[in-house]
Amino acid sequence: MAIIRTENLTHIYSKGTVFAETAVENVSIEIEKGEFVGVIGHTGSGKSTLIQHLNGLLAPTSGRVLIDGEDIWANKKDIRRFRFKVGLVFQYPEYQLFEETVYRDISFGPKNMNLSPAEIDSRVLEAAALVGLGGDILEKSPFELSGGQKRRAAIAGVVAMRPEVLILDEPTAGLDPRGRELILGEIRRIHEKTGTTILLVSHSMEDIARYAGRVLVMNKARVFCYDTVDAVFSRAEELEGMGLSVPQITRVCRELAGMGYDLDPNTYTVEAAKARLLTLLGKGEG
Amino acid sequence: MDIIEVRDVTFGYPAMDGAMPCAPVLRGVSVKIAKGEFVAVLGHNGSGKSTLAKHLNAILTPTRGTVLIEGIDTADESRLLDIRRRVGMVFQNPDNQIVATVVEEDVAFALENLGVPAAEIRRRVDEALNDVGMSKYARHAPHHLSGGQKQRVAIAGIIAMRPDCIVLDEPTAMLDPRGRAEVMRTLKALNKDHGITVVLITHFMDEATQAGRVVVMDDGKILYDAPPSQVFSHVEELTAAGLDVPQTTRLCYELRKAGFDLREDIISQEDCARAVARLLG
């Protein structure tokens, strides 16, 4: 059974006024337990609005959201339960930081879960290490952090709650390349080790190609397609028409394939391109 | 003349609650930027990029050392307005920078605060919107624009002040690929056609490759200051500094390591494909 299911989900902001804006229209998707789903789409395509429904931060204008088969709005008092199950790192997480120290900020979520102090402490330290924050930074005020450091702290706060579904809304915006690798690598490790279901919203086609199993493409409030990485990126021209792109290395491989060389046009990583080229150059391993 | 001269600047944020002063986050930074240059600034999270940027229009002033903007010392408080008129800043989040409910009013906002005459405001707003390719949207509501369009409106608001230099702190971090491309195209045009000096802080290596010069910060110091092809040839050092190189440069580097003869300064897609094709024969 799907861990998350939406049925004809529609969200209209400011419904009934002149400012009415249909941000999500008739979206029906299923996410299986343990999947790693990438979400892409132009700005304003409805990605953030859609995912805020998946833990009940926004309520549908019409349609339903089901988690483990339960309609999350069946009983309004029950909504908190789903917030612990589905953890969401916001698109602008730096505004979620409000405690006196970074340590206390990361422990905020776990504290609300009635865990023992020792358990909270070990989760906070583990989550902080996982996003590359350590030592004296934990005792600083969140206001003293650089942009990228704030973002890391916000991610740690949600990870420390160990939700069954972890949703990250453009988590790597503003991170340096090493931070991006580190955090996405750790998220993949959590995914593999614990079977946590992951939804990753990103504008980086490199990251989506590298980490996601399936890709949901949003376009103008609707689902454009929901398919494997290869199937999605093989529609490069349509993606570009929607304001998206394919990785630079993919474009190089396509250019070479166009010149008649035997390269796979669905090559998304430098490692894959290198392996193929070394084989063609007679230096392949196998 | 140099529009920006940063001379051996050290800076530490004042400690909260009067404890020991914080360790300096800029440690002896010196950099000169000439009028009309397009400079990208790279560096790991916390390396001091934003802190340096804030020194360029006197939001912060050095603990030690000097920052001169067209010869004006930023430590001279009586010249604050002269400095802010010369150097404009654009920040990361497009939603935080827009104040009005109509695009052209937003662009006019700072001019109105300065008491510029209405006719002059009109002229400058029209010009600025034209320069960033947003004239069509003059009467639109900003919150209905895409991220890239919002950032272009924010840039127009700065351009309308007629600065000599714009400093942008990760203006494309929140944008989709098209929005990023729009902003880069706009900045290049402002630089080329209007001679505006551009200082662009970014984590995107492909944007840095489009600058004339790349400054790399590392733990409060300048690690490199050279044209992109030269900076990106330091693949290992950049990786060690928490950074990356464009995928094309990385591929050529890997092939070189495997014993193939490829130049070190390849960054564009076309050059990369051509060089690899030559190897393949």
Ligand SMILES: Nc1ncnc2c1ncn2[C@@H]1O[C@H](COP(=O)(O)OP(=O)(O)OP(=O)(O)O)[C@@H](O)[C@H]1O
């Ligand atoms: N207001 C502040 N008070 C105290 N310390 C600060 C403050 N702002 C930044 N710092 C510290 O100064 C150092 C440099 O921060 P800065 O914001 O300049 O980095 P940055 O290079 O812009 O990083 P990022 O890529 O994450 O935006 C960091 O160690 C940060 O923790």
Ligand SMILES: Nc1ncnc2c1ncn2[C@@H]1O[C@H](COP(=O)(O)OP(=O)(O)O)[C@@H](O)[C@H]1O
């Ligand atoms: N709080 C809000 N109030 C009104 N309209 C909104 C709000 N948040 C988003 N929108 C609008 O909904 C649409 C989808 O936005 P969003 O879900 O943020 O897209 P994405 O995350 O894909 O960029 C956009 O047209 C946006 O302007």
Ligand SMILES: [Mg+2]
């Ligand atoms: Mg969003």
Ligand SMILES: [Mg+2]
């Ligand atoms: Mg910064």
